[in-house]
Amino acid sequence: MIRHTVVFNLKHAHGSLMEKAFLRDAMVLKEIPGVKKFEQLRQTSKKNDYEFGFSMEFADQAAYTAYNEHAKHVKFVRERWDREVEKFLEIDYEPL
Numbered sequence: 001m002i003r004h005t006v007v008f009n010l011k012h013a014h015g016s017l018m019e020k021a022f023l024r025d026a027m028v029l030k031e032i033p034g035v036k037k038f039e040q041l042r043q044t045s046k047k048n049d050y051e052f053g054f055s056m057e058f059a060d061q062a063a064y065t066a067y068n069e070h071a072k073h074v075k076f077v078r079e080r081w082d083r084e085v086e087k088f089l090e091i092d093y094e095p096l
Contacts, residue, residue, distance in 0.1 A: 008052055011086045
């Protein structure tokens with residue numbers, strides 16, 4: 001199993017319609033085959049300055065690779081993520 005996580009900040013003002021639209025439109029990632037336990041998260045800790053997180057799981061490396069290469073993911077990254085995300089940190093985990 002691979003748990004894919006990313007924490008990020010958007011360029012949009014907090015609570016803005018553009019912020020809400022980005023989060024709404026990101027739900028397309030949940031529809032990609034192989035994605036399990038998709039979550040959108042809001043940061044609550046003061047230990048870092050990221051505002052949002054996405055988390056999802058994949059059965060194996062093949063499922064994760066297929067997700068990364070899927071047309072919906074590629075389109076979302078190109079048309080939304082690259083333009084609207086100010087900064088991010090991606091971390092992928094496998095159980096020990």
